[in-house]
Every structure is written in structure tokens, then in C-alpha cells.
Amino acid sequence: MGFLSNLFNSEPQMDDRLEELIGPLKSLLVCSALELPEYRYLDLYHAAAARAGDHAKVIESELMEELTQLLHTGRNQWTVRAIGKANRVPFANGPGSEEFLPNGCFWVYRSGDNSSAFVIRLLRNRVTGKAHLEAAAPSPELAEGIINDIVEASSRNSVYRGKILHLSYSSERRDEYGDVEKQEMLRVLFSPITPVGSADIVLSEQHRALLKRNVIDLATRRELLKANGVPPKRGVLLHGPPGTGKTYACRHLCNEMPEVTHIFVTGSSLANVGAVFSLARLFQPSVVFVEDADLMFNNRDVNMNTGILGELMDQMDGLRVHEAISVVMTTNAIDRMEDALKDRPGRISQCIYMGAPDADLRARFIRHQLRDYDSGHLDIGTLSAETDGASQAFIKEWVFRAVQIGCERLSDEAGAVALQQTDFSEALSEMRLSEDRSAGKIIGF
Structure with a gap:
């Protein structure tokens, strides 16, 4: 030595x-x-x-x-x-x-x-x-x-303020003698999520109004609302079948609130709810997005993570009236969510059902998906009727399949394809081809 x-x-x-x-x-x-x-x-x-x-x-x-x-x-x-x-x-x-x-x-x-x-x-x-x-x-x-x-x-002056963030959490690991091999750590990453503008998303007017009143206005008009006694915080739960636009709605919220810090939380990062809310407080005004919330915050009678569930409810209850922090959750199974979370105003103040689009919304969505294609020969009303009960995710994939089928008429050197009604009929038959009655539900009907 x-x-x-x-x-x-x-x-x-x-x-x-x-x-x-x-x-x-x-x-x-x-x-x-x-x-x-x-x-x-x-x-x-x-x-x-x-x-x-x-x-x-x-x-x-x-x-x-x-x-x-x-x-x-x-x-x-x-x-x-x-x-x-x-x-x-x-x-x-x-x-x-x-x-x-x-x-x-x-x-x-x-x-x-x-x-x-x-x-x-x-x-x-x-x-x-x-x-x-x-x-x-x-x-x-x-x-x-x-x-x-x-x-x-x-x-x-943080580089994280006003950005879209994704959290990754690794828990502490000890060896067989009890010594710490790896410290617990919360990593804050810049999310690759791209915000979705108003022109790039198809929502019903009801959904737009609910999102504006319960999330967007609380951030963009928070000083006026606070001056009139409205707390700049709220819990919102987006629920409905898979593929109906819940994640896109979250990305749209990011676009509409550019000065707000957006924190996306999934999987293992939910294990440290306290750290998530500390981050939200540090960079407020902020919105915490919890995707697939039922995986961690299901009914306490069958919940293996009751401690984390309790911490979440404590954190939401502990938000002070002046703290500009909102929580937006998504779930495909609202019936599995803990009642004390989703049915308690002050924790979740607004549930928004996002189901399969109606005929008018389907037509708008189909036109939106076809905006970059030669679709002058298509009957949009018929296409909308053929997809009654389909989710937005199915319709999006359906358009891609129809375009692929249409491209089979072209040589490799040819340009844009002129889509035909038969392209969509063939695509629909192919996508629904199954003797299992549950297949329709699986693929988005």
C-alpha cells in the first residue's frame, strides 16, 4: 500500500x-x-x-x-x-x-x-x-x-421540462449474503412518442370536448381557473376495447399542451409510484399517463400489488389544490379496475368510454386513412357500412391491406395505385377468414 x-x-x-x-x-x-x-x-x-x-x-x-x-x-x-x-x-x-x-x-x-x-x-x-x-x-x-x-x-431550467418522458425503473438486487449488487434506480428517458395534431386524429366532438375540459383546459388556462377556485388537477380514465384510439388520444393531448411535461409510465416503473409523482411535482405543470392501468391497479381482492395501489391512491389524494398535476389512465378492462380508484371523484373525476366508432366517425376515419391515396373511385359510404363494429385499428390495417392488394396490379416500376372497391372487399374477406366465431373480436370487430 x-x-x-x-x-x-x-x-x-x-x-x-x-x-x-x-x-x-x-x-x-x-x-x-x-x-x-x-x-x-x-x-x-x-x-x-x-x-x-x-x-x-x-x-x-x-x-x-x-x-x-x-x-x-x-x-x-x-x-x-x-x-x-x-x-x-x-x-x-x-x-x-x-x-x-x-x-x-x-x-x-x-x-x-x-x-x-x-x-x-x-x-x-x-x-x-x-x-x-x-x-x-x-x-x-x-x-x-x-x-x-x-x-x-x-x-x-431542466432539459426535461415540457418534454415527453418515459420512465424506466430497476429495483434493488442483493446477493445471497444480503449485500447490494445493484442499487434501485429510476431512469428518466426522452420518449420517442410523436405527438398527434388535430389534423392527424379523428375523434368525435364529444370526445374532443371531454378531453379539452378535463385535461387540456386545466393546463392551458390554469391561472384563470385557479383564480376562480378550480384546482388545476384531475384524474381521467380512458376505457374501451383494444384499438379504439386511447393511446392516440394520449398522444393528441401531448400535442395540445406543448408547455406541459408529459410522463408516460408503464410496467416496472409503476413499482415506484412515489418517485413518479415526485418527478411530476418537480416539473409541473405535468400530466402522468398510466397505460394499461388494470395490469397493476386491478381490484384489491385479487391484486398482488396492493402496496403499490395504496401508494397511488395516497399520492393522488395528497396532491395539493395548487399543484398542476393531472393523471390520465387507459384500460381495456374497466371492470378489473379497483373501485376505490375509478369510482372516487378526486382520484378519477371523469371516465371516457372509447368504443368502436359509429358510421359517421368510421367514414371520417376511412377518408383520413385514404388521404394520401388515389381513392376517387371508392364509395366511402359502402366501406363504412362494411366495417360496422370495427375498431379504428382494424380499419387502419384494412386500408393498408387493400393498398397492398391494389399494388399487385402494378409493375414494380409503376407509381401510385388507383384503389378499387374490390380491393377492400378482398382485403375484408381475407382478414375475417376463419371458422372460429371469436376471430372477429380478436381482429377488431
């Missing part, structure tokens, strides 16, 4: 560098520290750099020792304080983009007249899976104030 200590001590040492930059003020500094989830590292890094200012000296280092020890304790043969070189790793800063940042960084400032100094340190701790933020200043109040300034700015 003595050899290793001598080897590391031959390199530049962090405590020596701090002594060089802030001199005798080093012994007067008091530290404050805070641990935050790893996904906040990028925002914290930029907020810390802005708080330190252009005149601060920057030292990139992954040195694990705490800042207070670096400032106030001496070295011994077991202490390694070599500055080293921080690895640079990519952090997503938007959909499809990223930037490389060091795993650890110090910002050191001393005033020109040598009357004051402070140190900010941010470390991405790969052992705990946390972002470790520290500040040292002449008093505890000043050190804590620096921490608070950075945390507030990191939230206010």
Missing part, C-alpha cells in the same frame, strides 16, 4: 490544488451536501456551472472523498487524493441528442481581494447511483444557500 500511496501522491493532489486556489480561506469553509437521483446530474451540472460563474476555476475529477475531508483533514498512507482524470459520459439532453460531461467536477472561486471563497463539487456516484452535490462557503447558511440555488435552477 505504501508503494501505491507514493505512486498516487506523485500526481497532483486535490487538497494541494484547493490550498493553491483559495489559500488560508480553505480552513474557514463549512460544507453542505445533498444527494439526488442520477437523472438530475445533467441539470445540476449546468446549474452548478452557472452558479459558480465564469471566474471560477474548474477541476474535473472523480475523486470519491467528501469535500469536507479534502478541506479539513490531512493525508495519510491510506488516503489517495490524486486529481486523476474524470471519465466523460453521454447524457441525453433532448430527444435524439446528447452531450458528454465529466463524472465529477469541482468549481473553485476566490474573490479578487481574497476576502471570500466557495467550492462547489458535483459527483456522479457510480456505487450509489446518485448525484452527489456539495458546497463549501464561509458559513453553513451560505453553503446551504448555494445548494438550494443550484437545485432550484436545475429544476427551473
